[in-house]
């Protein structure tokens with residue numbers, strides 16, 4: 375099938391009309407991969423699938439929401455968009471704004487953004503501002519600016535973002551032929567878990583999925599406001615994409631957890647890094663640390679026997695590993711330097 379993006383594919387479920395100029399980079403249609411090694415590692419006959427959202431055009435699931443947010447901004451005759459970002463939102467906003475011919479302003483926390491993400495925002499021509507503060511502070515600032523000035527906010531409080539992101543749940547059902555029993559997902563600003571739940575609910579109502587999964591969210595131990603039920607003023611974690619202390623979609627996410635019969639848990643940075651390496655070396659999938667939070671959560675929850683034996687689980691892997699090459703190099707073995715001689719090379723290889 376010729377794929378031309380999530381708006382085209384799921385148009386009847388989305389708030390668009392013939393007058394909406396569709397801005398797309400053919401996002402979506404990402405692979406749902408079986409993960410037999412992970413399945414074996416967790417046992418109990420669990421069937422594990424990975425929804426590889428890092429394979430979207432800018433390398434994260436943010437593109438699903440951005441195609442809609444930017445298309446609607448263009449329809450409303452906006453000239454500029456703005457967002458606060460831990461990186462992937464800015465990369466996506468920059469790319470789609472470039473495609474649409476809009477100006478893009480992005481605010482990122484200084485020192486808190488992975489190299490790949492920053493390079494994307496820069497090369498797509500966004501106007502990047504480093505805020506000497508946290509993501510949460512940057513978000514408060516852009517909200518104020520968007521209220522008073524002619525610039526459209528494209529953070530996930532923009533309702534079109536979640537509308538676009540819910541298409542990932544549609545795809546899971548289409549690819550699996552049914553809804554999974556559990557859906558595991560990392561939680562930062564809590565937009566994506568809310569969007570998936572909305573998607574599963576809507577597909578269920580449209581009678582396209584017979585069941586709905588339990589939504590299971592994972593926060594990093596040092597950045598777990600929903601789990602701890604309090605705002606975290608100085609969130610800390612190696613997984614910068616979920617380093618958020620006051621999630622914008624907190625209430626929606628809590629509702630998704632309750633309605634679905636799911637729950638929220640925490641994973642430590644150590645558990646995240648272990649899962650990060652396991653995913654890359656055991657399944658051949660290189661995703662960024664925040665994505666590995668779902669895998670770490672799977673391992674932890676399975677050990678505690680939290681999943682019904684024989685269940686089908688889908689994990690969202692939110693962003694590509696190349697986004698954050700520094701972390702990958704820091705947590706894998708160093709290359710060995712050898713002189714250009716056969717014997718030296720052979721002794722280094724220990725075949």
Ligand SMILES: *Cc1c(COP(=O)(O)O)cnc(C)c1O
Pocket residue numbers: 434435436462463530560561562563564565566567615616662664665692693694
């Ligand atoms: C944005 C993002 C998250 C967090 O998603 P929320 O919708 O903010 O909860 C997780 N992982 C990656 C890679 C992201 O870019």
